[in-house]
Amino acid sequence: MTQDQPQDDAPYYRIEQVAARTGLTKRTLRYYEEIGLLPPPARTEGNYRLYSEADITRLERILALKEALGLTLSEINAFIQMEEERDDIRALYHETSDPAARLAQIERAAAIARQQLDLVERKLRTLTNTRDALQERLRRYDALREELAGQKIVGD
Amino acid sequence: MTQDQPQDDAPYYRIEQVAARTGLTKRTLRYYEEIGLLPPPARTEGNYRLYSEADITRLERILALKEALGLTLSEINAFIQMEEERDDIRALYHETSDPAARLAQIERAAAIARQQLDLVERKLRTLTNTRDALQERLRRYDALREELAGQKIVGD
DNA sequence: GCCAACGTTTACGTCAACGTCAAGGTATGG
DNA sequence: CCATACCTTGACGTTGACGTAAACGTTGGC
Numbered sequence: 001m002t003q004d005q006p007q008d009d010a011p012y013y014r015i016e017q018v019a020a021r022t023g024l025t026k027r028t029l030r031y032y033e034e035i036g037l038l039p040p041p042a043r044t045e046g047n048y049r050l051y052s053e054a055d056i057t058r059l060e061r062i063l064a065l066k067e068a069l070g071l072t073l074s075e076i077n078a079f080i081q082m083e084e085e086r087d088d089i090r091a092l093y094h095e096t097s098d099p100a101a102r103l104a105q106i107e108r109a110a111a112i113a114r115q116q117l118d119l120v121e122r123k124l125r126t127l128t129n130t131r132d133a134l135q136e137r138l139r140r141y142d143a144l145r146e147e148l149a150g151q152k153i154v155g156d
Numbered sequence: 157m158t159q160d161q162p163q164d165d166a167p168y169y170r171i172e173q174v175a176a177r178t179g180l181t182k183r184t185l186r187y188y189e190e191i192g193l194l195p196p197p198a199r200t201e202g203n204y205r206l207y208s209e210a211d212i213t214r215l216e217r218i219l220a221l222k223e224a225l226g227l228t229l230s231e232i233n234a235f236i237q238m239e240e241e242r243d244d245i246r247a248l249y250h251e252t253s254d255p256a257a258r259l260a261q262i263e264r265a266a267a268i269a270r271q272q273l274d275l276v277e278r279k280l281r282t283l284t285n286t287r288d289a290l291q292e293r294l295r296r297y298d299a300l301r302e303e304l305a306g307q308k309i310v311g312d
Numbered sequence: 313g314c315c316a317a318c319g320t321t322t323a324c325g326t327c328a329a330c331g332t333c334a335a336g337g338t339a340t341g342g
Numbered sequence: 343c344c345a346t347a348c349c350t351t352g353a354c355g356t357t358g359a360c361g362t363a364a365a366c367g368t369t370g371g372c
Contacts, residue, residue, distance in 0.1 A: 026349090031330060046338045048349055068282030070226010075331070086293065091301070103304050110297040117290040118284055123359070126224030127280050134273040137242070141266040144249075148259050172318070182319090187360060202368045204319055229359070 012042065012050040020058055029059075037062060037077050069123065082112040168198065168206040178215055185215075185240060193233050225279060238268040 015026045022029075029049075032038040038059065042050040058073075058080075064075045089105045096102050185205075188194040194215065198206040207215075214236075221232045245265045252258050295296050 014349080025331080027331065028329080030351090035193050035329090044338090044349095046336080047351075063283050065286075066226075068226075068279045068286070070223075086295075096165065099304050103301065104296050106300050106304070110301075113293050113297065117287065117294065120287045120290060123224045124280070124283050124287060127276060127283060128218050130221075130224070131273065131276045131280060134269050134276060137269050138266060138273065141262050144262050145259065148262070152180050155194060157326095181361080183361065185357080191359090199321095201369085202319080204368075295318080 013052075015049050015054070016050070018051045018056060018059070020112060021056065022063065024059075024063075032059075032062070032073070037073055037078075037080075051107050069120070079116065082116060085109060085112065167209050169208075169212070171205050171207070174212060174215070175206045177212065178219065180215075180219075188215075188218070188229070191229060191233075193229055193236075225276070235272065238272060241265065241268060 013021070015029055017027050018024075018029060029038070033040055034097055038055065041052065041055050044050055057106050061080070062076055065071050065079060066073075069076075069079075071079060089109045093102055096105065158283050165208060169177070171185055174180075174181050174185060182293070183196070189196055192212065195209065198204055218232055221227050221295065222229075225231075225235075242265045245261045249258055249261055252261065
């Protein structure tokens with residue numbers, strides 16, 4: 001009856017809705033949870049999964065990494081793990097009084113970030129090259145088209 | 157310009173050498189050929205595969221697409237197919253006298269290139285965002301490090 | 313002429329990333 | 343109270359991208 005879904009405060013979605021919204025299947029959502037890529041979402045009294053906006057945000061991040069970087073699920077897992085390690089370190093940082101320990105934590109996080117940045121920049125370079133080549137090609141097509149338009153008039 | 161087959165400087169490589177050069181396995185090379193991703197290379201009298209520099213170039217192109225774009229093999233196949241279609245169209249173009257037909261061919265090729273460009277640019281955007289986020293993170297780490305250095309002195 | 317190293321095809325094995333039932337529990341309109 | 347539509351957890355099937363082993367041919371050195 002008084003379920004948890006007031007209209008202005010209903011930040012939870014059932015699996016089918018999340019599937020529809022992300023374009024994934026329900027199976028895929030359960031699978032991602034199964035392999036630890038998605039944290040287990042909340043559950044209803046009847047054991048239904050309830051995804052929050054945060055869950056969906058994370059999902060969309062996963063999909064972006066999958067699409068754009070072409071990473072495997074375990075690579076994505078590692079990638080996100082590192083991102084969260086930053087948060088952990090941030091939390092730890094404020095609970096750590098020893099400056100040397102703090103420094104070590106920062107160094108660890110920074111090393112991870114640099115590693116990820118390297119990976120991303122490598123892919124960016126190849127992608128940029130491909131884009132430039134395609135743009136150059138399109139320019140040539142445009143030139144050819146103009147040339148043709150001229151020919152057409154002349155040949156007419 | 158006519159170096160089709162120099163005598164001792166053979167521009168042909170056996171499968172093991174190609175594997176070593178590209179970091180792939182022999183199985184993978186045969187597999188790529190099997191699914192039509194690599195054109196069947198030349199053969200020796202004894203039926204050994206002989207890869208040309210062009211074959212290796214194409215292979216490296218495939219690997220770049222795999223690494224940077226994260227495409228599946230069939231997607232790579234389609235991608236390259238389009239690129240070759242452009243060449244075909246280019247050849248056809250010069251054998252076609254009818255300006256209207258030429259224009260149609262150019263339009264077809266341009267449409268393909270635009271489609272590819274869209275794909276590449278979508279991935280580029282996500283990648284650029286990821287890179288910017290990582291750089292921002294690294295800057296924050298640097299700031300934290302400086303802050304720590306200050307604390308260290310103060311606390312000393 | 314032989315043999316070890318490298319090649320060939322054929323075929324089954326594997327692992328990731330899901331798809332697809334099957335058997336049952338849960339919410340809801342009539 | 344029941345139908346039905348959505349959910350749950352297994353459990354087995356499928357596909358892409360190879361690995362691996364078997365059975366056999368080729369090449370090069372001694």
